[in-house]
Amino acid sequence: xxxxxxxxxxxxxxxxxxxxxxxxxxxxxxxxxxxxxxxxxxxxxxxxxxxxxxxxxxxxxxxxxxxxxxxxxxxxxxxxxxxxxxxxxxxxxxxxxxxxxxxxxxxxxxxxxxxxxxxxxxxxxxxxxxxxxxxxxxxxxxxxxxxxxxxxxxxxxxxxxxxxxxxxxxxxxxxxxxxxxxxxxxxxxxxxxxxxxxxxxxxxxx
Numbered sequence: 001x002x003x004x005x006x007x008x009x010x011x012x013x014x015x016x017x018x019x020x021x022x023x024x025x026x027x028x029x030x031x032x033x034x035x036x037x038x039x040x041x042x043x044x045x046x047x048x049x050x051x052x053x054x055x056x057x058x059x060x061x062x063x064x065x066x067x068x069x070x071x072x073x074x075x076x077x078x079x080x081x082x083x084x085x086x087x088x089x090x091x092x093x094x095x096x097x098x099x100x101x102x103x104x105x106x107x108x109x110x111x112x113x114x115x116x117x118x119x120x121x122x123x124x125x126x127x128x129x130x131x132x133x134x135x136x137x138x139x140x141x142x143x144x145x146x147x148x149x150x151x152x153x154x155x156x157x158x159x160x161x162x163x164x165x166x167x168x169x170x171x172x173x174x175x176x177x178x179x180x181x182x183x184x185x186x187x188x189x190x191x192x193x194x195x196x197x198x199x200x201x202x203x204x205x206x
Contacts, residue, residue, distance in 0.1 A: 002097060007089035009133055015064075015097050022097045024064040024090070026134040029165070031090070032064035032098070035195065039163065040070050040130070042194035047159065047201060049074045049126070057081040058124040058153065060113040060141070061131035063090060065100030071126075075105065082107045084116045114140050117149045125155055129162040135171070137164065142178055147185050156206035160186075167196030 002015040002022060012027035023033040030036045051073045059067050062083035075081065081103075085091050088110050094101035101108065109116060113131055127150050131141045140146065151160050162182065166175035175198045183189055186202035193199075 003093065005089050005093065007087050009087040010090070012134075013087075013089060013093060015093055022064075024093060024098070026132075029132065029135045031132070032066040032094075033069075036063070036130075037066040037070070039194045039197045039199070040067055040128075043161065043163070043192050043197075043199040043201075044070055044074070046192050046194070046199075047161070052076050052079075054125045055079045056122065056124045056155070058120075058122075058127045059083040060117070060127065060129045060150070061085065062094065062101075062108060063130070064094040064098040065103075065106075067128050067130065068100040068103060068106055074126075080105045080107070082109060082122070084109045084111050084113050086110070086112050114143075114146050114149070117146070117153060120153060123153055123155045123158075125158045127153060127158070127160045129160070132165075135165055137174075137178075142181065144181065144185060147182065151186070151202060151204065154204040156204055158204050160202040160204075162200040163194075164198045164200070165196075166198040 005013045010026055014025045015022050024031040054074045055076045057071060062085035091108055091110055131137055164175040164178055165171040182200045190201040191198055
């Protein structure tokens with residue numbers, strides 16, 4: 001183990017080596033560069049995002065930057081990304097141990113996701129919502145208000161991507177309940193299966 005910390009949001013945060021590379025874990029789940037990395041890689045492959053097609057990306061929930069690494073080739077030459085992470089200790093660990101957190105194309109904002117998008121005036125080609133406190137998704141980022149606000153920040157043709165744990169009975173029930181809400185707001189949305197997770201994708205048709 002490289003470092004173990006706790007915070008007001010996460011009682012357990014651990015940076016550990018896995019096959020010689022660091023990953024960030026919470027008490028019961030991986031936050032970055034472990035199982036989560038596999039989930040997001042699978043989802044992005046299924047979405048078939050062309051290389052160089054994203055000029056502006058928003059990540060609500062950052063961890064240590066798995067998504068930033070996976071989207072590296074998807075960003076345009078002059079593309080940029082913004083990440084919103086509620087836990088300052090997670091940001092500190094990301095900057096200390098993970099090079100993606102220091103990518104010059106990336107801006108990291110220490111804020112709550114819903115509070116941020118209530119006032120954000122920017123627009124994005126892709127918005128990834130990957131928001132967890134350990135294995136729980138905070139209720140306020142599952143609401144119709146939060147989903148509608150996020151979708152309103154999409155550029156024409158942009159996609160809203162929402163990752164949900166669904167690999168155990170309790171998590172499956174919560175994910176299916178969320179699916180009903182997501183599909184009610186976005187009837188044409190896709191539901192992807194990725195390493196036991198459900199990933200919901202809404203694409204703005206302009």
